[in-house]
Amino acid sequence: MNLALQYGKYGLKKPTLLAVVAGLIIVLALVVLPTRFSAKTSKIALASTAWNQTLGFGKIFYISMPYRTDRQDAMNLLASTSDLKITLINGVDGDGISPKAVPDKADLRPSVLGCWRAHADAWRYVLDNNLETALILEDDIDWDENIHQIFQDLSLQMQDNKLRLVKPTAHERAHAPYGLDWDILFTGQCLDSAHPDYRDLVQVYDDPSVPSRESTQSSFLDYMGSLGVTGDDVGKKRLLSPAYGPACTMGYAITRKGAQRLLLNLSYLGLRGPVDNDMAWTLRDGKIRGYSITPPLFSAWRVGGQKDSDIDGQNLDQPIVQNGNKGGVSKNLKNSARVAMLQQLAMDNWGDYEKARIEVNIDAEG
Template structure:
């Protein structure tokens, strides 16, 4: 009887344990379902909120773009019609080795062979032909050759003046109608040919001209001839505040972004009515008024004549870029400025950035070198792009194109022949060494006898 009771009790406990386990599993499953449902609701909530935020931002962006066009319209509507075929053909000359000018000259002190190397390398990579015009040591100019009022200039400024006048004389002595003059530390955009071709189409349709385009210009002058100087590489600039209405604006896919553009040029563009999202998309052609530096400019034959007359024949009153600014503001010469400019200075942050600084004993003043050099107001730096274009990984190319092949194995007979040749060579070398030692001993004995 005891065993029967025990058996029934055991079955009851087993049944109770099974029920408990089922209840436990059911509770666990319910909790899991509850957690998953909450998690799913949380995910849906986050997704819907994110989607709403994205829609709101998109709406704000569209509203900003729409309002930006309404709040900051361009001073006038840019010409949308395609230029005629004759204009495009003439502009295509910018694809040649002189960018459509009669020539390209660069000024460099004779001792700056490092900069001359860089300019000639850039010319070779980008299909440009540069003519070297030596810089001048102002202290070496004889007093009789110095211009009137030269005492206002430091020797470095006097030498700079002389080198630029030499460039103008080079134009007059040639058969060119125009000359692009650069200093030896310039950088430019890697798409320079396309940039100047687009500039040519705009200069041919220039709304700022005071005289109609001549037949000669239509046939032979990609940038026209109604100017004396065309600034394409100024350090900073500002426009005539009394004639801010004089501006020719055009879109350029290679213009630097607003962030990449030097603040001076952003301010000038804004003063000309270019605001908001138009910054970083367009360039402006305006009458030259206050372009600082002579880093990059083009000059016509008539411009060279006028500049030599006013900055040499009649004397000079300041550094050459400042004196040209005076002539521009006085209306003695006529010019245009392109903003943002098409050339910029290449900087390495050291004494090598200027020929007016001495190195003395601290060689750290040389700066970081071209490896870490930089320029501003350029979308695609030609100097940086040049390094990528010339970059080579020859052995990686070989491994990629020509798979590695196992060395051919030698037969036992070939291995024996090679071993025999090695053995003979070792014996021969040993005989040579022994003969040399014997000869040195004989010579020592002879010397000893002579010494005695």
């Protein structure tokens, strides 16, 4: 039967085009838009876990030799002023590692072997405690005083990021602020290089806490330039890209699968060199998947002298310490948390008493 006759039969008017459009708008408003709004709200809520004491990771570890109580004091002090909770993983004396426990193919001096063992202990902790993710730091680092906001912005970028090979699972969307499609997330490398065939795989985003050009190491400026970030974008943009040639392990996160692959490739199947070098080689071999954040989010804190290294041994030509923490420096950060800590905890008790006394006298005279 003709549709017009259908309407006439029941005494209804034929709907106008305007009425149809209005109906569609109502459906959009009631169904589609709330769904999209809800998805955006869920992403923001998940990213806000970066404000908890572990930045949204299962745990934050830091590795420190048992005798470096000075660094442990510093790390716990710094973490407390940044509202972070960190867990100590004891460094390992390589001289105490049995030759039977040394991975196949490893020919390393004791201090380098001990460094590998401490990181491997952190990977084992992830598996032993069934953690989904963990952030691993070394004990001589600095970070930005806005660390929680920086990681919240990173979370928003890593959810549904264009570098993924598969879509996030429902579990990831609900519980994994940085996703789980990676093995290693480099957040504290001292240099990096990009895969020559995949320079187009980069996600660039705004971050108000990016260090200025002058505060950024030339190696990172070159790396960013190789991925198309130059000119006025330097000092404003941060990059998320596939990890290919990172060096140093000042800060990196791992997933549970990442811990498994690291123990497989850098212990069970052998060890080809220092832990950071073998991580990079394994990335280049395609045996693990990683992302790099540039400029990095963690940087070395340098005080000068022998205190700056536990791997290279004592340099007898240098004093124990040259500048001390008060004169220490870090690069690749906009607002050093260590500098901010000094300002946050500074006080002049007797000066405050004197100011209060003066104010009382003024009030009394008034």
